Amino acid sequence: MKPVDYITTAQTNLGRSKARTILTVFAIVIGTFTLAMTTAFGQGVQQIINLQLQAYTSPNLVFVTVASGSQSTPGTIPPYQPGRQTTGGEGHQPSMNQHDIDVIKTMPYVSAAYPNLRVSADYIQYGAGKYLISLAGLYPGSQVSPVSGSLPDQNSSGIILPYPYIQTFGASSGEELLGKTVTVHLTNQADPNKQEDVKMAITGFLADTVHTPDAFIPVNNLTTLADFQSNNKPVYSEVAAVTSQPLSTGQDQALKNALSAHGYSGLSYLDTQNNFRRPLQIVKYGLSGFAGVALLAAAIGIVNTLLMAVFERTQEIGLLKALGMRRRGIFTLFIAEALAIGFWGGVIGVGLAVIFGRVANNILVHGIFRGVADTHLLVFPIAYMAAIIGGAMLLGVIAGTLPALRASRLDPIEALRRE
Amino acid sequence: MPDQAEVFLEAQSLHKTYGRGAAAFEALKGVSLSIKEGDSLAILGKSGSGKSTLMHLLAGLDQPTTGSICYQGESLSNMNEGQLSEFRNHNVGFIFQQFFLQPTLTVLENVILPLKIAGESGEYREKQAKDALSKVGLSDKVKNRATDLSGGQKQRVAIARALVGNPKILFADEPTGNLDTETASEVIELLQSLNHQAGIILVVVTHDPDLAKQCRRQIHIKDGTVQ
Numbered sequence: 159m160k161p162v163d164y165i166t167t168a169q170t171n172l173g174r175s176k177a178r179t180i181l182t183v184f185a186i187v188i189g190t191f192t193l194a195m196t197t198a199f200g201q202g203v204q205q206i207i208n209l210q211l212q213a214y215t216s217p218n219l220v221f222v223t224v225a226s227g228s229q230s231t232p233g234t235i236p237p238y239q240p241g242r243q244t245t246g247g248e249g250h251q252p253s254m255n256q257h258d259i260d261v262i263k264t265m266p267y268v269s270a271a272y273p274n275l276r277v278s279a280d281y282i283q284y285g286a287g288k289y290l291i292s293l294a295g296l297y298p299g300s301q302v303s304p305v306s307g308s309l310p311d312q313n314s315s316g317i318i319l320p321y322p323y324i325q326t327f328g329a330s331s332g333e334e335l336l337g338k339t340v341t342v343h344l345t346n347q348a349d350p351n352k353q354e355d356v357k358m359a360i361t362g363f364l365a366d367t368v369h370t371p372d373a374f375i376p377v378n379n380l381t382t383l384a385d386f387q388s389n390n391k392p393v394y395s396e397v398a399a400v401t402s403q404p405l406s407t408g409q410d411q412a413l414k415n416a417l418s419a420h421g422y423s424g425l426s427y428l429d430t431q432n433n434f435r436r437p438l439q440i441v442k443y444g445l446s447g448f449a450g451v452a453l454l455a456a457a458i459g460i461v462n463t464l465l466m467a468v469f470e471r472t473q474e475i476g477l478l479k480a481l482g483m484r485r486r487g488i489f490t491l492f493i494a495e496a497l498a499i500g501f502w503g504g505v506i507g508v509g510l511a512v513i514f515g516r517v518a519n520n521i522l523v524h525g526i527f528r529g530v531a532d533t534h535l536l537v538f539p540i541a542y543m544a545a546i547i548g549g550a551m552l553l554g555v556i557a558g559t560l561p562a563l564r565a566s567r568l569d570p571i572e573a574l575r576r577e
Numbered sequence: 578m579p580d581q582a583e584v585f586l587e588a589q590s591l592h593k594t595y596g597r598g599a600a601a602f603e604a605l606k607g608v609s610l611s612i613k614e615g616d617s618l619a620i621l622g623k624s625g626s627g628k629s630t631l632m633h634l635l636a637g638l639d640q641p642t643t644g645s646i647c648y649q650g651e652s653l654s655n656m657n658e659g660q661l662s663e664f665r666n667h668n669v670g671f672i673f674q675q676f677f678l679q680p681t682l683t684v685l686e687n688v689i690l691p692l693k694i695a696g697e698s699g700e701y702r703e704k705q706a707k708d709a710l711s712k713v714g715l716s717d718k719v720k721n722r723a724t725d726l727s728g729g730q731k732q733r734v735a736i737a738r739a740l741v742g743n744p745k746i747l748f749a750d751e752p753t754g755n756l757d758t759e760t761a762s763e764v765i766e767l768l769q770s771l772n773h774q775a776g777i778i779l780v781v782v783t784h785d786p787d788l789a790k791q792c793r794r795q796i797h798i799k800d801g802t803v804q
Binding site: 159160163167170174473474477478479480481482483484485486487570571574 | 633638639658659662663664665666667671673677679681690691693694695696698738
């Protein structure tokens, strides 16, 4: 027979006992639907995490703190050490100083180190409007990714702002505001009469995120602002170590070991990513396991369905053999049926998942992700979806082998004699 | 059929044993026969005599335990499963007592089946099937479901299916066994005309004395041997 004849004959044969075929396919649909949803969820979360993280930090940054701080060993209060004090806020995290920066600069892969400062300015002014603003340092080689415009040059007086400022400044898109000047107003903490207006040019906007991140300005400019506010005595508990390139897992571990040997603790981009991912991965594996069990049960269903088909069509198989169909042909015919069951189970399962995903994304965009542009919790990459359909077909072939072998080995004379 | 016609099929001392040891049953105990071009042969015998086994061996559906079958000098025992299947597909037509039409297919689709197995193209096989159906007088039933036909019509569809690959030889196993007298005689007439006019060799296994009489030769099988 020609390949197309195998396919059409298999389809016709499946149509002969519709209820049985539908139930068998449905069992696979449960498995492929769950797998597709799990994959879509994993992909979506991955994208969201990356998108959100890219607005806060960069893969070439490791944040270093003193290891004795209660952030590193929860439930403890560190003893007093000269030169270290708390920096306010939670955690009793000891402050750090120039000595720490000098040590951290000598660590492997580290090309530069800066105090990780935040500057709370009085306000940012655009036109007549004055708004709250928090500023953070943009480190050299940063891979924070803007959605419009670009990162400010290290030697410029540029600023990249969080997404919500676009609307706040009365613009409909980030592009409208690129190159426009804003004024950041600061007051000296010791002397309220010492005030300063710093003009900055908008170079771009950060991706929209659930929590609004800080605006970034070049790290040296930030240090200048912090020095003005604090009379050259900024207090900080975290040092940003800049690495020459994003670190691999092994390099990451090597750097953290070196830091730990000097009494520091490091939090890398990979750590942050993993902290977000880990609980979601547990959910993902759980659902995949469920899908696996469903597919195993579905495979048994295919075996059962096809064994029944072989039993019911014994005479027909005998006739086909008498008319000259080879064992291999009979085998292929039943494998084609198994393949078709797997195919439809895969296509319907993935199709339903995509439809369901569209609806769910729509609801979420108007629900918990409202205002966060371009956020899809469920992402269906074509390659993964094709792999799920392919996997369902492979499952069909494996499950169909036993019944197909049994059919191919029937003795035509015996088969024709059967009433 | 002229006496000097070429020998088409030669079977020599066919033995067929089922089972082994104490349970062994010898269905054929040394049957030899030859069939010439254009011949028609009736194989008669009681049920269990071995006549069906003989037909299965001659048609290449089963292999003899010992003995040989040669078609135009070519031995079936040298063929593997695939070659034997292809041999049946190209050279042999089968007609069964129970017709074995597929109920879900149309008349045309049933007749096409051997050509589909052979891997012929759609256009060619449809044309061949329509030709075969016109030979059995069922051109008007092409689109019907096989189940909507009468017994006689069903057997004619089965004959068309046997003819569609243009075989040299037709094997018919009790072709009139499920038919009433009138339709049986129609089917017999059809088979005879195929033999006389198209020169297709006919091998019929039957109880039916009317059918057997129509064949040029009759052999009787009893307890696995030719009487």
